[in-house]
Amino acid sequence: MSDGAGGAGESGIAGELRRTIVSRLSQWYGLDPAEIDDDRPFAELGITSRDAIALTADLRALTSVQLPATLLWEAPTLGRLLSVVEAAVGVGETAGLPAPTPRSAPAQPPGGASSAVAVVGIGCRLPGGITSPAAFWELLSAGGNAVGTLPEGRWAPFLPDGVPPEGINRHGAFLSDVAGFDAEFFGISPHEATLMDPQQRLLLEVARESLDHAAIPAPGLAGTRTGVFVGISGNEYAQLTTADLDAVDAWTPPGVALSIAANRLSYALDLRGPSLALDTACSSSLVAVQHAVRSLVSGETDTALAGGVNLLLSPALTLAFQRAGALAPDGRCKTFDAAADGMVRGEGCAVVVLKRLADAERDGNRVLAVIRSTAVNSDGRSNGLLAPNPEAQRALLEQAHAGAGSELDYVEAHGTGTALGDPIEAHALGAVLGQGREPDQPLLIGSAKTNVGHLEAAAGITGLVKTVLALHHDELPPHLNFGTPNPLIDFDALGLRVVDSPEPWPRYSGRATAGVSAFGFGGTNAHVVLEEYRPALRKAPMPG
The missing domain is CATH 1.10.1200.10 (ACP-like)
Known part of the structure; x- marks a missing residue:
């Protein structure tokens, strides 16, 4: 040294x-x-x-x-x-990206029939009044923007005089109601419901809605190996329920414990599979999907509920991000654009119902899309605890796609909209998935954060749901706020193109394929590979 x-x-x-x-x-x-x-x-x-x-x-x-x-x-x-x-x-030439370090083959290579997992149901509550997959698709396909301003009184319980700090960024993608909850439906007393983090309440309702969307009767899952995998990282509600020590009682701890977000759902539906809450910051919900897929493929779980939830109950983190220069002053996430200057925070919840593809076909479930592979890794010791690691992003894509990325159609990018974060992600995508392409077959990219903001712990699942809906509808919705390309990204040389207007799914390989990325600010990266569902052709019976 x-x-x-x-x-x-x-x-x-x-x-x-x-x-x-x-x-x-x-x-x-x-x-x-x-x-x-x-x-x-x-x-x-x-x-x-x-x-x-x-x-x-x-x-x-x-x-x-x-x-x-x-x-x-x-x-x-x-x-x-x-x-x-x-x-x-x-x-003596332009410096390219460092050569990737040789790596062992992924533990779960894509493409194997036994590893295919079906998405059979979706539930979501997202900004812009979105309460169903159909409403989310309507917003996406129309190029809608769900970013607004701070709802009246939202942060008042956390402020001595009820007034937010002067100059605080009030832009955000907010839900219209975070307090409403049908406690009686879930057999929960009013007192217990009051002490429950609204994220737990939201998760219960959205998970039930995902089962309804999948046409799977919730009572029929009681006692089964159904797993629950939840991405969640905020615990702001605990500041309220523990502030007055005289009011603390036996329901206070389960009301705010992150683990209970998953456990309460398993309890309410009497589910006997794994029940996990995962916190990897902004990649939490996509990491939850990866755990659900692995549990299904291993045979540990027969049905899985995987998702994430995020609410902006306190001004503290918004103020911290603003002081760090991480928030876009105009409340617009301008991913891959020259004007990219930060993210806009968002809140919501989404849950997908997953089954092994063979089981979904056997049971007659409607299959919305198929998960072919997943990958999770860490930045390790990068250029600072919160700095992205380009090499780790490339390794993640290599593991997830296992050499099959040159025919990929689309990637739903992490894409927070920062001047350097976007180029780092774009260069990783280009190095692994953009090379060797025909000029008329670039890797298409976009990000739901331009529509609904950055949902942090629920960001990955939101991107996944967007991509599943796009596969199901055979259309790529527009990526917003893209006018002048970021000058640090040579899109043509990288084999990339931003989807800035609606277009039919290209199917470069004959089958619609996509990837979804999510990166945690502490270094945990996740990627999921999806493809359209095509029912297997069955031979007609021989005439008798």
């Missing part, structure tokens, strides 16, 4: 590169060159996104090589950066 000072023996371009990098970091942050270790992430040295781009520009000028603006996310340490830039200089 060497440090900034220890590289004095290097000569030529390597020494010049090291001296330039160490000089800039020392000048900007007052660092001793000895602190700039080859293996220490730049984020730990305090480098900002703006300075990372400026340093990349300095290296471009020094080497005369067209280095990508996302270079310091591709190579997050001094040692890695030197290696990548030296390699680019050596071949």
